[in-house]
Amino acid sequence: MSAPETVAHAKCGAFDLKDVSVAYGDEVALSGVDLRIEPASVTALIGPSGCGKSTLLRCLNRMNDELGDVTVGGRILLDGDDIYARDVDPVELRMRVGQVFQKPNPFPMSIYDNVAYGPRTHGVPKAEMDGLVEDSLRRAALWEEVKAHLKKHAFELSGGQQQRLCIARALATRPEVLLMDEPASALDPISSQQIEDTIAELKSDVTIVIVTHNMQQAARISDRTAFMLRESMDRPAGLVEVADTRLIFTNPSDKRTEAYITGRFG
Amino acid sequence: MLSAVGLLGYLLFRGLPALDWRFLTNMPLNDVPGIWPAIVGTFWLTAGTAAFALPVGIAAGIYLSEYARRGRLTRVIRLSIANMAGVPSIVYGLFGAALFVMLLRYGLSVLSGSLTLACLTLPVIITSTEEALRQVPSDLRQASLALGATRWRTISKVVLPAAAPGIVTGSILGLSRAAGETAPIMFTAVFFLTGLPKSPFDKVMALPYHIYIMATQPVKPQPLVVWGSALVLVAGVSIVNVAAAAWRSRARKKVRW
Secondary structure, three states: OOOOOOOOOOOOOOOOOEEEEEEOEEEEEEEEEEEEOOOEEEEEOOOOOOOOOOHHHHHHHHHHHHHOOEEEEEEEEOEEEEOOOOOOOOHHHHHHHEOOOOOOOOOOOHHHHHHHHHHOOOOOOHHHHHHHHHHHHEEEEEOHHHHOOOOOOHHOOHHHHHHHHHHHHHHHHOOOOOEEEOOOOOOOOOHHHHHHHHHHOOOOOOOOEOOOOHHHHHHHHHEEEEEEEEOOOOOOOEEEEEEEEEHHHHHHHHOHHHHHHHOOOO | OOHHHHHHHHHHHHHHHHHHHHHHHHOOOOOOOOHHHHHHHHHHHHHHHEEEEEEEEHHHHHHHHOOOOOOOOHOOOOOHHHHHHHOHHHHHHHHHHHHHHHOOEEEEEEEEHHHHHHHHHHHHHHHHHHHHHOOOHHHHHHHHOOOOOHHHHHHHHHHHHHHHHHHHHHHHHHHHHOOOOOOHHHOEEEEEEOOOOOOOOOOOOOOOHHHHHHOOOOOOOOOOHHHHHHHHHHHHHHHHHHHHHHHHHHHHHOOOO
């Protein structure tokens, strides 16, 4: 079994968001978001609950489409192409933009089948599957722990292992971007640390956008940080500022950002 | 619970003396009367019911759980299913006689009987499929969709396998109820004394109907045959139910959330 060469997407996986808004039915939840997400880097979305972080994240792989009555306004460009254009198939977009969820959610099948699910969906030939599975598990830093038990049921893994399996599963479609919605919040500190290490390893070839409640985590792992806020229930949430993570945490330009990261609210 | 045990015990007590090989394999008019054609008939009627009710019922359950939007149409569909479940079985019998036997000219046959029983069983299968699908966490659907799987692939590869134990259990319960029904087949499929069916258009004997006829015969009542037939019917249905339950508990061990 030889691992195929990992494709470096150093130049792909850049998002440009222009005046993005999201409405659930008649209620506008999020508006006026202008944001550039740099390729091959980690961007953290932080802010108090209800500030639209997860909503914004779900726009990037069009998972909002699945919720029913959701309207996304403005333009979202992935490497220059509008992902909400008429001719874009969300199914293909989601191959390029993977997602890892808050709670580990492996499928009720074997470890191998979990990782192979995405590639099989997209018709990757059987001959390449073993290599692809190994490569994905390696990139998610799970290979050494599971290589002898690939046939084992995924539910027999610990929570942290399950989450890394979910990362491997998402990586197996070779996405340019990986969206992570509080991927470590349901895990113990050690597993959480492992996930952070994995993210640090991955960012050289995958763009990562991570929603987190944990500010230390955002400070540790991200290159850029975007602070979002919904100031009152009468108004939609929005982006307050986005900058290099070090800048945001040491010298934020907006008073509200400073108040939040110093723990005065939220 | 107590009544189930009591019922089963009494049934064993009265029916067991009737059971021997000849009773199971002889024709009813042999010197030693047997119930073989009734066993065969009930088997075919139930198999036919499964053939019609399972695909339609499971498809309807998938539609309702995974595709239907909340709206007036869905409400009407749900209401009809609830109503179907409440219709007395004799009404299904008359409906089947009017539609399948007379209008469609399938005559008294396995086909007519199976279709009628399928109508009776559909609501159970639809409802249990829908319930089983709803129990599958939406996390799994999200994960599959986020990997770029289509809705149908998500359902067929992830959701349905996870819901399979519930669907199978519900379907078996529905089918075993159908196997024991008398009224729906009375005017659509069965005849008191007839040979083994050679095609789906033949009439058949069936255990519940045989019990009914034997128990209501004015002359020469044959209590042993009645109890024996009842025991065979209940035992057959119970074996299938227990097998389904055992399979489900094995499958459940693999799937937990």
